[in-house]
Amino acid sequence: MPNSPDEIETLDEFDQVITGRSLRGFRLQGLDLTNRTDELLTADAADAVFLGCRLMPKAAAHIRAQGALVFPPVPHLPFDPYRGLLYTPEELFAGLGTGYGSTPDSLSYSWFQQTKHDGDILASMLRSIHDDHMSDALDELLVGKHVVGVMGGHALKRGTEAYAAAVRLGRQLAREGYTVATGGGPGAMEAANLGAYAAPFDDDMLDEALALVGKVPSFEPSVSDWAHAAFAVRERWPGGGDSVGIPTWFYGHEPPNAFAGHIAKYFANAIREDGLLARSNAAVVYLPGAAGTVQEIFDAATPNYYESRGEPVPMILVDREHWTERLPAWQLLTSLARGRSLERRIALVDEVGEVPAALARISAAG
Incomplete structure (x- = not known):
């Protein structure tokens, strides 16, 4: 059955639901339903929402007449903004044999580069819809x-x-x-x-x-x-x-x-x-990195400091020299944590092999 009570994200899920002849209230995401026309013509689709689904014209007309809301696919995009599932490596790298530049991953980046500064509200909306669907999946x-x-x-x-x-x-x-x-x-x-x-x-x-x-x-x-x-x-x-x-x-x-x-x-x-x-x-482990990793340390430290997501999540920094001398994030983190619940949920270790023991120690301390 669907992952959520009202979502249909694969054809297998569609086939299970359609046996009851009712799609009432369901949300269907990014499906190719061109071979499911007969089923759609006999289904109750009132209050259903079709997000980027491919439909034969008579099926689209029928479900619209029943009160379904239909968001058609957007042509000429290298990605599906309505997809209901996460990507696989094979999907993002499809066509790699002819070079990375021809893959959906590279083409999507090129589209992003072309549209991110042009102020086009459609492109902005499509990016937002896509990312929201990623979070849902x-x-x-x-x-x-x-x-x-x-x-x-x-x-x-x-x-x-x-x-x-x-x-x-x-x-x-x-x-x-x-x-x-x-x-x-x-x-x-x-x-x-x-x-x-x-x-x-x-x-x-x-x-x-x-x-x-x-x-x-x-x-x-x-x-x-x-x-x-x-x-x-x-x-x-x-x-x-x-x-x-x-x-x-x-x-x-x-x-x-x-x-x-x-x-x-x-x-x-x-x-x-x-x-x-x-x-x-369960935990966040920080291997040596530069600006992006430093940002991630303090992106996590903030909700842990305020406990806005509940009990602080363990934070384990790896490579003492890196995090105390090259990029001394550890000193600031310990200063922030002092006297708070976060203090017993952070650790600094010298090597990657020490991480599991540090995680077990933090977990046992509560």
């Missing part, structure tokens, strides 16, 4: 999940020990039953998603996977080569563990990584960042 996916967010910079290269350590962290968190969520991009983010993907496999798989992706250390200069290396791992070891990536087209130079099974990609970076942190309900 993300909420449905994560119901009841214990989510650990792993934050870190995009510059971390494959083939380094730091990258491998982040991979092992993602694998251990996934094996302990957590849902790993990252910013969905390259570097430390990809590493944590790869670790979650590797969770069902043995150490030999992990070593071989690291060697395979290590042949293309960075997405620069070629996103295509970088993505192909990731898909080579997925093809050699299908059925890996699941995780979530939450990237943004705002940072168009950062492609999404192919190891997150579910990708919530946003146009609005502010909504994306707040949503990622708000959904990390």
